[in-house]
Amino acid sequence: MIGLLDCNNFYVSCERVFRPALNGRPVVVLSNNDGCVIARSNEAKAMGIEMGAPAFRLKKLIDAGAIAAYSSNFRLYGDMSRRVMGMLRALVGDIEVYSIDEAFFQIPDDIDLQGRAREIADRVSRATGIPVSIGIAPTRTLAKIANHAAKKFPAYKKVCVIDTDDKRLRALQLTAVGDVWGIGRRISDKMRAMNVQTAFDFARLPRARVRRLLTVTGEKTWCELNAIPCIDLDSDAAPRRQICTSRSFGEMTNSLDDLAAAVSAFAASCAEKLRARGCVAAAVTTFVLTNRFRPDLPQCVAGETVPLSRHTNDTRVILDAALGALLKIYRPGFLFKKAGVVVSEIIPAAQVQPDLFDDNIDAKSQNLMGAIDALNKKYGRGAVRLGSAPRTEKWRTVRNMLSPNYTTDLDDIIVVKSD
DNA sequence: TCTGGGGTCCTAGGACCC
DNA sequence: TCTGGGGTCCTAGGACCC
Numbered sequence: 001m002i003g004l005l006d007c008n009n010f011y012v013s014c015e016r017v018f019r020p021a022l023n024g025r026p027v028v029v030l031s032n033n034d035g036c037v038i039a040r041s042n043e044a045k046a047m048g049i050e051m052g053a054p055a056f057r058l059k060k061l062i063d064a065g066a067i068a069a070y071s072s073n074f075r076l077y078g079d080m081s082r083r084v085m086g087m088l089r090a091l092v093g094d095i096e097v098y099s100i101d102e103a104f105f106q107i108p109d110d111i112d113l114q115g116r117a118r119e120i121a122d123r124v125s126r127a128t129g130i131p132v133s134i135g136i137a138p139t140r141t142l143a144k145i146a147n148h149a150a151k152k153f154p155a156y157k158k159v160c161v162i163d164t165d166d167k168r169l170r171a172l173q174l175t176a177v178g179d180v181w182g183i184g185r186r187i188s189d190k191m192r193a194m195n196v197q198t199a200f201d202f203a204r205l206p207r208a209r210v211r212r213l214l215t216v217t218g219e220k221t222w223c224e225l226n227a228i229p230c231i232d233l234d235s236d237a238a239p240r241r242q243i244c245t246s247r248s249f250g251e252m253t254n255s256l257d258d259l260a261a262a263v264s265a266f267a268a269s270c271a272e273k274l275r276a277r278g279c280v281a282a283a284v285t286t287f288v289l290t291n292r293f294r295p296d297l298p299q300c301v302a303g304e305t306v307p308l309s310r311h312t313n314d315t316r317v318i319l320d321a322a323l324g325a326l327l328k329i330y331r332p333g334f335l336f337k338k339a340g341v342v343v344s345e346i347i348p349a350a351q352v353q354p355d356l357f358d359d360n361i362d363a364k365s366q367n368l369m370g371a372i373d374a375l376n377k378k379y380g381r382g383a384v385r386l387g388s389a390p391r392t393e394k395w396r397t398v399r400n401m402l403s404p405n406y407t408t409d410l411d412d413i414i415v416v417k418s419d
Numbered sequence: 420t421c422t423g424g425g426g427t428c429c430t431a432g433g434a435c436c437c
Numbered sequence: 438t439c440t441g442g443g444g445t446c447c448t449a450g451g452a453c454c455c
Contacts, residue, residue, distance in 0.1 A: 428455100429452085
């Protein structure tokens with residue numbers, strides 16, 4: 001059987017661990033630039049606050065103290081995620097980390113699944129302070145449905161097991177087709193137009209018809225709902241195909257200097273991410289966008305990909321390429337709101353061919369980059385950067401409601417006082 | 420005034436080759 | 438001027454996920 005552990009309202013729960021006064025209150029976490037809602041507590045959901053709701057529409061409630069709002073603090077969430085995953089791994093062995101707040105794992109089916117799952121959930125929650133739910137079923141898609149039910153119905157007490165065909169069919173009947181993992185808004189619209197309303201209706205369609213309408217992806221979902229496992233994640237085996245760093249700016253800008261400053265920071269971040277994974281890339285893409293929510297302004301969406309002469313994770317090479325691409329796409333007369341850098345054609349560094357003309361180049365690069373990474377780790381991101389990178393700050397993201405880095409910054413460590 | 424960031428997979432269609 | 442089948446590779450766009 002397959003288990004899925006999923007943290008409840010993860011970002012909100014991370015904020016609550018260090019601020020117990022937030023328990024029972026409506027809490028939301030906002031995206032970069034405090035733009036829109038990306039996480040909600042159950043109380044906030046009950047108020048009808050939608051995922052992705054623009055923050056300015058909630059301003060009155062936030063200012064009045066009716067909702068507690070926080071800027072997203074991904075350093076904190078990443079660290080809490082590592083703790084949750086570490087605890088789960090200690091309890092069940094191999095896990096497949098599917099996202100920052102959820103992981104699949106195998107669980108033997110000849111044991112008391114309900115009891116064991118509840119024990120896992122309790123121990124992870126007690127060790128980390130993060131409430132979690134567990135779904136168990138024969139396939140990943142059904143485990144998702146079980147997990148959803150475990151969260152939605154308090155009677156399940158955080159755990160739902162689908163281990164008989166009877167339970168499977170009942171779960172499918174209670175699940176709207178659009179709530180199935182792999183069926184998004186477009187396809188669920190299409191399905192409803194065909195009077196396919198529930199996961200049960202979908203699973204009863206002829207397989208060949210699903211294949212024709214939705215291609216192989218839809219067919220896999222169909223199989224999984226019918227208890228035939230066919231989605232394999234195996235995320236550890238395959239290295240990422242591309243790595244991207246992009247941001248919306250705090251304010252729009254038409255200045256090449258501002259864009260170059262942003263693109264430099266994004267390129268350095270991509271190179272850092274490559275090194276952290278022990279990978280190298282052979283292509284760099286820079287893209288820029290104007291503000292699509294301002295139809296009154298001239299719009300521009302542009303990107304340019306630069307092939308590298310050899311695979312690398314050297315910040316200097318990637319930064320040069322990214323800035324070169326920026327010069328090709330930059331047009332004055334537009335107010336840009338967002339930019340990003342993508343590195344692609346990624347392979348493990350171990351597979352790189354040595355340079356024919358300078359067999360020292362890799363060693364030199366590794367020494368320098370290793371030193372930069374070590375200093376940035378010690379003194380904080382951006383402490384050391386290349387002199388060639390422009391330094392305007394205008395593009396910086398705005399985070400006015402940021403919580404402290406309780407777990408990753410000694411200056412922010414929580415202080416316990418006693419009288 | 421104010422609307423996130425980082426990924427994956429699949430398909431269709433064009434360019435090119437024999 | 439007419440006549441063909443079968444491949445590969447690449448890209449853009451669509452759909453999905455958290």
